[in-house]
Amino acid sequence: MPRLSADRRTEVRFTLNGRPVAGLAEPRLLLSDFLRHVVGATGTHVGCEHGVCGACTVRIDGGLARSCLTLAVQVEGCTVETVEGLAPGPARLSVLQEAFRRHHALQCGFCTAGILMSLDTLLRDEPAADKARIEEVLGGHLCRCTGYGPIVSAALDAAERLSEDPGAGDAPEERDGDV
Amino acid sequence: MSAAEPAPSQTSAKPGHLGRSLPRFEDAALLTGRGRFLDDLPVGPATLQAAILRSPHAHARIVKLDVSAARALPGVAAVLTSAEVQALSAPLVVGVKAPMTCWPIATDRVRYVGEPVAVVVAADRYLAEDALEAIAIDYAPLPAVVDPERALAAEAPVLHEGLGGNLASDRSFRYGDPEAAFETAAHRIGITVRYPRNAVTPIETYGMVCEWDPGEDGYEVTANFQGPFSIHAVIARSLKVPGNRLRLKTPRDSGGSFGVKQGMFPVIVLMALAARLAGRPVKWIEDRLEHLTASVSATNRVVTLAAAVEADGKITALDWDQLEDVGAHLRAPEPATLYRMHGNLTGAYDIRNLAVRNRVVVTNKTPTGLNRGFGGPQVYFALERLVQKIAVTLGLDPVAVIRRNLIPAGAFPYRTASGGLYDSGDYQKALETALRDGGHAALVEKRDRVRAAGGLYGIGFATVVEPSVSNMGYVSTVMTAAERAKAGPKNGAQATATVALDPVGGVSVHVASVPQGQGHRTVLAQTVADSLGLEPAQIRVVAELDTARDAWSIASGNYASRFAAAVAGTAHLAAEQLKAKLARLAAAQLNVPAEALVFEGGRVCAADTPDNAIPFARLAATAHWAPGTIPEAAGQALRETVYWTPPQLTAPTPDDQVNSSLCHGFILDICGVAVERASGRVVIDRYVTMHDCGRVLHPGMVEGQIVGGFANAVGAALYEEYAYGPDGAFLAGSFADYLVPTVAEVPRPEILHVETPSPFTPLGAKGVGEGNCMSTPVAIANAVADALGVEDVILPLTPARVRALLDEPEPPAPAGTAPAAPPKRAGGRALAGTGSAGFAAPPQRIWDTLLDPATLEAIVPGCHKVEKLSETRFLAEVTLGVGPVKGRYSVEVALSDLVEPASVTLTASASGALGTGAGQGHVRLAATPEGGTRLDYDYEADVGGKVAAVGGRLLDGAARLVIGQFFAALGRQAGGGTKGGGATDGGATDGAGAAGPWTGLLGRLLRLLGIGS
Amino acid sequence: MKPARFDYQRAESAAEACEALAELGGDARVLAGGQSLVPMLNMRLAQPRLLVDISRIEALQKIERSGGRLLVGAGARQAALLSHDGLAEAAPLLAAALPWVGHAQTRARGTVCGSLAHADPSAELPTCLLALQGAVRLRSSRRHRELPAEAFLAGLMSTAREDDELVEAAAFPLRRAGEGQAFREFGRRHGDFAIVGAAAVVSAQRIRLAVGGVADRPMARDWPALEGSALDDALNAFAWELGARDDLHASARLRRDLVRALGREAIEEARRCRA
Ligand code: FES
């Protein structure tokens, strides 16, 4: 493909939570900034911009990614999923989100978007994930409020419900107004 | 429920929603990405973005600051420097009457790494950061002092000349008769501890949008500021506007604060001024590097504490000497960290005699401020380490020493020696319950078992009184009684809440508690729902604060664990007040006395004839639609705002007694740790934390506060430190350097409760948010001290420190192995090394090459030019890098002690956008029998700025790489190349990679080699 | 914390990537997973003029066995290698070490070759490559070449890669019959860079131990089948020869202790695996 020049904005098109979106980006624009400030999907948060805290974690083409370590131009043509796409409907929560609420697995909620993306991906790939696996994946996130215990409980609870009823955590339906 | 609990009201006898773990109303939005955090709020199209140029030096004069190139860049709207700040604002008020001036930006000199020097305002943050790189600034480094004890020395560099030294405050206090107690006691047992710097850095950083309205000469600020709103007055004064022209708003959601988001106020002043200068709204989102480096930190403190102790472990007196390090400026509300615990210096113990000396010192580090635990970790680290030492010294069980000294259960409310008024408690019951239910006996058995098998295992305790709801007057204890009398009394802790009805019966609650994620809205809905007989979901709670519209006071905000005790209680009072009016209204309609009415299930009815009822919504509507029917005495029944302040929070007395807090919870922690001998890793095997936080309003949230605080404290005990180099370089600038624990590092504590409700608060609740930050660090330290049988434990207990405490002999280096690099000396330079290189060329040739600018220009990798300033001073422009890391530096080198062609001393300093370096090297040349040269060198250097903050892990290696490369090039240039594998440094063979050296290192390189001549 | 400006080119082929590298040399940087490079861009520690994105070149994403080696293409992610069929039997060292590489979230993007090219002295994959006596394939517009690990890993974040070269693949020898492999690591937190990482490859006649996190690059030693105190002595000598230094996260002494302890554990476990 042609080289994109440093100071020119180009249009980046991709699918965000099932809907096509587009926006202008310089090569250096981070995906986290692009999602939040160009596309307007502010559910993904930024806590460090060097890949450690995990708040910015999203899914790109089905795999986890730190959006602060990804350039907006890199997602051209990709499928991006963020926390806004997790709930099955406008007034509903996913099994995992419900479990977070039940177990008080969030306080300020700032780290939560990234953690949900990681755990949702884990439970999608391994519905019967055990505590060790949950802790391993959660290990890629920092939370200052909860001390993590309630998050592990929530994930275990969700895993149990999902393995009993695999349909319960279905992929998000079409939703309105997120983007 | 306990009998001591205040009856909420005669008409709400049924168990209500309070006390139950309702799902939080906050969560649905937060879980679906619909939070409203500062950086999520819509801003107008005129809004600009700011970035701050920060000092890479701990202490330096600003010699030159030229922002013209930055101003001229496309997209840049304004550059704010100290000139504009001084013209448009006044210095920040300083907490004590000390002759020092505190601006939010460096004026003529910088005093800590990260201190703001200029602010760029541009169309976006990327452009603003581009412009930072275009600012030309020269510093003349000054000696820095980072250690509080050294800061007191006569020869220490002085930060604020007005002080005449670095001591900002020195006060002594005496309660009871400590001298006599020490004289008559069987033992005097003392300990000195050094509590390090850390902070519960929230995951969301500071953020704000500031705007100036020239028509009204007023500022409007939206910030994720947490309070206390006493700071509002500080900001307004600095901006030179009356308080009613500083409108301060907070967003609905905040990504955690833990005290830290108090510390942003100097930046609010800067950004408000930047907005004024630019004539447009300015938004600033702090980045993580800025946050770790320069937001705010807890104080580090040196404490020497001694106890007068009887043979049975009874403590009869304490003698405190506290040296508090507040960093480079004494910023409001400091020295509050030091005085917050003043009423609690005897902890949970009945000790009547007390001597205290409190000194406050300034050093070249980030100024301090609020942080979870606020003063508690520092105090209890000393006190509880001492209690353990008393047990060890006297051969007693630590539990016996604790038991012997606890305040008796019947003594509450209990007045401490220094004036604290402990509201309620049954410490004996809490202790015995914790020992029993926490499995203490089994833990002791386990310790014995592990030890018998040769393992390292220890048990630690911490007994803590957790204060909450601060007295706004406590900081004035730092003043003498005469000064206080002159300044006027300060006391109380105003909380406010408003409960309002809409025309169809909807209830809304407004508070100024500025939640940072704790779930205030849910608890307030529960509280008010209980009063009005409604469901919590029917109550709408608004917690974003707007100082232009909402009821607030200087005590408003989210700190000192005041929510449950003060704010929820005040909301309860407001709801009850509204209810009383509605009851009169209903009484008139239902024809029963108001006292006989019950609010229940969305209706108001007569207690004995439930059919005689009126729906709550109807009643509320009446208040709106038919105010004429409201009985005279009721007045309006639409909206009630209550201000509440507890009478117990009186001003400090003339003899310096102060009840620094309203509520006093109790915590008893038991911790079992295993220490891995080979690695020094501390593994928390078991942790029991017993809490008495009065009445529990929401068990789920109380547990959340406890485990969250516990996790923070595990960080403070084992992982986290805002580390500084001896020269003041900041070393923990990233989350790879400042180690916040992850799930793998945080065990689950076992939580136990006893409840003794506070008689001083409307709901009987006490604060609970900070206790484990006070108790857990020292409980872990005590356990490690017990495991290792050592006294001097320093936090964080890193594997390297613990391994050193084990003090085991090391297998010696086999013959022929180069000796180990010398260990770092305390106070020495951050980098040091020695090495040698062999060359085929003779010494004179090497000498000439070394001292010739032209050849150096050719051989120093990335060298653009070498300029000769004098015979012995040179200036070089160099681009250096390791791997992808590259930066441009200017390097000044001075040569001294020249003995041609045998030896030279090089003194160098380097600076560039990525960092700074300064140091000294000695080079010695000797002829070898084969006609070549042997070159020996040693160097010491400090590296500062960004590379030190985020690259510390690699700096040593980078220095060696640079040196190795240089000598390889030197050998080539001088002819004949290097011999025997090139340079060696400290015994390791240096790499001779293709890439150039890394960033700040440059300094070292040149100093070593001597760019020059 | 936002990157300085750079041009961006998404290469469609390795040849295109090499052309771009040839054109800009050291001013260009290869972007594969970005997990090491982008933090440096964000902090402006690195300010290249051009990023050459190779992450979409399908030909570079292969992981295949050939000639007794596991060839991992430049675009292959760490997570892909970890879930490669039969990895635990074919390359047990990699299966053991990969979970220590960052976190699941960074492994999902980070590439194996990117980690090797970055040459962080504490990184696990270079240590494994060295322990296994693997190699790196380099490609430029001028030539193709292959360098053994020792030659490729040149020092602190420094490799023998020339500015115009692309690391095209890494070659990890497959486990030979009768060989045992094991990995041990000690870090401050899980997922942190190693304070010491130890990779052992043991056969009936010899022991090979590679250690990362101590010197400016991973270092390896080969020994005959030592036992008992002879092995202790060898490990002790190795620990001292590495020239450990103090830094913020660990002391030189702790590093030597860990080389002795983890080295022994890794060797013993490799022996058990052999059996
Ligand atoms: S913001 Fe991306 S990992 Fe922290």
Ligand code: FES
């Ligand atoms: S809930 Fe606040 S950081 Fe995790």
